Amino acid sequence: MAFTKIPDLGGATMTMIDVDDPTFIHPRFHNDGPATKEIFQKVPDFQFRDDDVMLCTFAKTGTHWMYELISMAQYKSADRIKPSKVQTMLEAQTAEDIDKVPSPRVVNAHYCYRYLPVKGLREKQIKTVLCVRNPKDTAVSYYNHMCGIKFYEYNGKWEDWLPVYLDGKLEYGKYTSWLKEWDVAIRDGIGFPLHVIYYEDLKANCAAEFKKLLKFLDIELSDELQTQIIENCGFDQMAPTKYPPPIKQLFFKDEFNIFRKGETGDWQNWFTVAQNEMFDQKWSSEMKDHNVFDFKYTLPAKM
Template identity: 30%
Template structure:
């Protein structure tokens, strides 16, 4: 592998874990600065493990199946990622406002220019671009999300025993989904390397948030804590109704069977894919490639892992997971 691809680009490190430069470095290095409320609820995960799906499920459980709320604004505005720290230039809101006013007057050829589309797309992200600031504006109870490892998770979330729902997905499907996410084609998600190069980065924990094994196993060790619910993506796929009921019990929420069915339907992959408050387009070009929600299937890794990669990864998996008691379906 080329020297320049030893880590995924646009990265800083803390305690050996790579993070995106646009994350909140102060929060990661000093997790006690996050001011939590005792009724805060967190969805935590390694990236591309079903986080968006789980956030919708938990959100619907918390608000009693009120689907109007879940279409009222982009998910990131309703439930911000706390470590996000995407600071927009001071002039950007003014430029976007002006472009929106002028766009109807522009020729179609100008309206379709990539740079114009990118600028208009940025408006979607600005409200919740700085997670730690945006969360202060939300009313309780707040549902927040994070991909932070347990070791750098907000200190107060642990000390105040905030409810934390963690989801893990088999690492092979996670790798493929993460590859596509990093390759979305819009800064900072503009990885230009091949799948084979990304596989090497992923296997060696050189992607944002580091090693899948370190992340998942650290949270798995907390599964016995009263305030931590550990879920597996594959189980959610097999039994979404049972998952909704499990989340409701964990959060001390009583739901009728009709509401449970409503939540299952509204948070289904088909519904989320058509919900523009969830499945926003993050880039320009092939809509299927650049939408936030891609496939959501189990076993897609077989279309990408080579025979030698699979053999190598199986060996690593057995070594790292030995004695953990945690198993996944491929």
């Protein structure tokens, strides 16, 4: 197993990791190929603690935001959370390293459902939060993510990247396949406590969605503390503070911030009419028999 170069339609390549699974390309983190493969193979046997919360997201669908909200709720504090989500990320760390993180923990992953430690989730009845985002804004955010992180070694064009993304030839595979696995699991009976939250609903009314989340987590917070947490997890507060300069220099290209815009509807500034038609046709065809998820692609203008 080794690093692999995935070309876009224009010939620019993205560096990722081959984990000897024909349906899955693993993302790059700080580990080499063999270490990543070992992490990947051991994920199904991950051992949860009783007070863990599991956060499941596809890449670029609100993971940082949800991680901060849940963590602050667990600590009952509006202070900035010191651990990064990467420290408890199943595809980025060994189980031994994750075990070093003190409770309460938000274990998180972008893995599709079939690669998750479902046995442990069911045995421990781990409260699990599934955050999803409309696929067009997800695609735009993902493209900028891949252009801005050094490990990918990528500088291709949006129009050359989008078709490759839609075909699922990048890390984590197709977003449609990721959603369909959850759709089937939910309809069949998930077997552990699950709360589904939409990125767009968080953007539209974070206070209301946060109250629903707290009820699911069985956490009581004062209205004042809820407001403070929401404010401190806001995009403008998180973007400049989460990653210190040494981390930025190591992982990110100049001028790149992993918190790019955090908007709903930004896809309209990227998609051409033809790209939008292509996207809609492919998406509706692949999702026609799966209707658990209902996305919003724009939000009403604020008065």
